[in-house]
Amino acid sequence: MLPLTQVKVMTGVGATLVVLCSIFIGVFPLIFNTIVDKMLVIREDSDTFEAFVTPPIPIYMQFWLFNVTNPEEIRFNGAKPVLEQVGPYTYEEVRVKYAFDWSKEGTVSYLQNKSYIFSPELSGERRESDLITSINVLMVSLAAQASTLHPVLLLLLELAFLRFSEKLFIRKPVGDLLFKGYPQPLLAEVTKIFGDPMGNNGRFGIFYPVNNTDDKVYEVKTGSDGMGDFMNIQSWNGSSTLHYWKGEGAQYCNMINGTDGSQYPPRLTRDSVLRIYTSELCRSLYLTYEKDLYHHGIPVYRYVPPREVLEDPEVNHDNLCYCVPDRDHCLGAGMLSLQPCLGLPLVLSTPHFYQGDEKELAKLVGLNPTKSEHETTIDVEPRTGVAMYAAKKMQLNIPLKRYGNLPSFKNVPEVIFPILWVNESANVDADMSQEVRNAVFVPFVVVDAICGSLIAVGALLLVLSGFRFLHIKRSAEQDKL
Structure with a gap:
């Protein structure tokens, strides 16, 4: 392969890896959110319907x-x-x-x-x-x-x-x-x-x-x-x-x-307000963010009722x-x-x-x-809105x-x-938390690892193609002399 052709191939491949992987990292959360939304929807033929009928958590x-x-x-x-x-x-x-x-x-x-x-x-x-x-x-x-x-x-x-x-x-x-x-x-x-x-x-x-x-x-x-x-x-x-x-x-x-306090809309933030109604309370109430915690290694947001409730x-x-x-x-x-x-x-x-x-x-x-x-507390995994721990x-x-x-x-x-x-x-519990971790966090880890590696390879190819181009350019100038 001719030297300049090598440079073009290395540059093209490197740029493609960097651009495509960067774009994929950016859009993957949107893809993931779409998948989560479809999984959470309550319908008789959904994978989550059984958990809706009878909570799997004691x-x-x-x-x-x-x-x-x-x-x-x-x-x-x-x-x-x-x-x-x-x-x-x-x-x-x-x-x-x-x-x-x-x-x-x-x-x-x-x-x-x-x-x-x-x-x-x-x-x-x-x-x-x-x-x-x-x-x-x-x-x-x-x-x-x-x-x-x-x-x-x-x-x-x-x-x-x-x-x-x-x-x-x-x-x-x-x-x-x-x-x-x-x-x-x-x-x-x-x-x-x-x-x-x-x-x-x-x-x-x-x-x-x-x-x-x-x-x-x-x-x-x-x-x-x-x-x-x-x-x-x-x-x-x-x-x-x-x-x-x-x-x-x-x-x-x-x-x-x-x-009812067991599930909330996905993609909660620290500014989100959790609203709950249960008939035993004879009223609705709300909880606001207090702090970040980890539940068996999973990042969660803790919400508590503010004093004014x-x-x-x-x-x-x-x-x-x-x-x-x-x-x-x-x-x-x-x-x-x-x-x-x-x-x-x-x-x-x-x-x-x-x-x-x-x-x-x-x-x-x-x-x-x-x-x-x-104090009443609820710890929620923010991406899915699943309550990992609740104490009313x-x-x-x-x-x-x-x-x-x-x-x-x-x-x-x-x-x-x-x-x-x-x-x-x-x-x-720890076992179910591991399942949540595998479903919610592992995909991001895998995507970050693979795309990060490919971006690194692409960046390396771009650097090498740059050095190769400079080397070819110097050689051409010396031949002229």
Whole structure:
């Protein structure tokens, strides 16, 4: 081959390698994103549909109950409650979606059954048979709802408490307090008169009888018409909005925003806001970026609820619509009344009143709020929007005070009384994380390695062709001399 021809070939090959590989490195993320989008779309014949129906990642519900150590002093002397946290009692949460309806373009509707199975292995020495002294939620609920009635009706309620031996504090097995329920003669008598729409069958428990039931119909975006709102809830229980909140700015509080928290649209950034709706919360909330982390070697973004989400309504006026029944009855920071959606005077809060109302915290002994233990967090792989770790934490309370002229409550302190707190968590293990890493990061590593090597070869060919050209040019000039 002639020398100049060698130079031209080396230059052409080198330039081609550098240009094409540089272009491919630039467009590969677009190609990858297109592939990811197609894989994520929810449809019956997709590779990810099975994971959509039943999450492949174990979900656990950990319960910590507050054992009341001075019930008599509280009841008769108005003493400050002294609480002992007991737990965790761990249950495996099994989710199964069914009854799919694909009639609307770009969305799918479904029901989701949730079952809770106690895990002795993950609960250590704790068992559902452990006895806990807890506040009598049914008794306090009845007193709260009857407190504005005529004194004669209040007297009848007090007589009912005496007849059925209702006490302000009860000692029951953990399993009965949570999902199994326990026989409640007063409730049985009430249902005889007014019916039993909830199907309690004369039993009462904090989460009875919700085990192995669904929480109404969800309609979500499948991603078939774009991934910007992938998995966002379009309606719940047949409506695109809630109807619980009636206060100032109720339109904001009744919005159904975001996903159920298990999956988000892909290509998240540090400026992204994660929006979540779950029926148990009776509202939507949002999380913002906190920091970068690694989950089994995979880069993730951690998102947490900013303080203003549950801020005191008088500080963050967006929360005024959560005041029940009006602005004069607002709860403090970190608290939400569940009365409008559950029909019971329960109060949802952050565990141990973390970032909550310090006045309420000071009324109790035994609480110790910390960020690491009590903050809700979600760690998301940003390219796919997959939650690699999630811990949704909340506490259930009930207001205790002197309801009307009921003798059973005449000496009690006024306090938001903690019942239990729960951590609903999911954690992608090391093996599955490796699969995610292979699917999400290895392609980029391979492309970078191959294209980087080819670019280096191309650059080397260009350098060599340059030296070769100079050598040929000098030789030609010497021949002329």
